[in-house]
Amino acid sequence: MSESKSIRNTTISTSMYRGAVANIPLAVSAVTYGGVLGVLSAQKGVTWAEMSAMNVLMFAGSAQFVMVDMWQEPLSVLAVAMAVFIVNLRYLLIGASLQPVFAGHSLWRKALFMHLVADENWAVTITEHRKNGTNPYFLFGGGLLLLCAWSCGTLGGNLLGSFISQPEKYALDFAFVAVFAALSLSLWRGRGDALPWASAIVLALVSEKFLPGKWYIVIGGVGGALVAGAIEYLRLKKR
């Protein structure tokens, strides 16, 4: 009994450690990206306390950019809520796609670990799950590392004020695109993905041009996956 328990504890800590290590490249870019937001937030008069509360309670990069941008008195809670709703709607899809990783795990574990799901550790975990299989601890380990990195970046930038005054000059804004491009390559499952992915790209590009916020991620993601579902539906009907 105690032996099996200790084995279980070992796998838990090993998985968390592996998850953290796998997220190191993304943590590096989260520090720089967070630094940019921190500097912006200092210019907008956002305090370190407000920034910390957003980091720990919300933990969502692009939504924090939007909130920092809106941060002035009088602050409308409704306006912030609506903006965050649009920007973070994609987490509904991201949460749904993590179902195989959490299969068989308890409700409280799902409730706890889902809080630290960001685009970064989600992408790393899904990729790892497709390759070797993984578990919620792997995801959570990555989430903890990202929370540290994100807090270091945002608070460092906020305290130092002009830490990175021109991020685009050093192409630091490109770090995220670089990592996500590589990750999407490892999500490629074969020719069957071609049409869904092409549809997703077209839909995302078009809706990004015409719609506010992050709607384009939701529209591209859902639209592309609907194409995949429709192909399967037609295939089943033909049989």
Place this chain on the structure above:
Amino acid sequence: MSANLFIENGPAAIIVASLITYCFRFGGLLLADRLPRTGPLRIFLDALPGTILVSLVVPSAVHSGWQGVVGVVACLAVYMGTRRLLLTMFSGVLTVYLLRLVS
């Protein structure tokens, strides 16, 4: 002191925004538990990670101009060759940095 730490409505806005975000994360997972394991809907869900990720990447790459597009191509090449994420990130950033420098 505490009045200076948060602007008016600041704490409320952060709490509401955080609740919305958490409900999406957890709600998505709970919703997926109730969905079928086979068929078109399953295929739809399995296709989501890839389609979300490309929808996230491509518009940002295009926003970085032609340098960004070249940078993405460089990243894909490096990642295919090495499978090293950190190396991929640095080569991408370096590529875009150098291209911006000369253009």
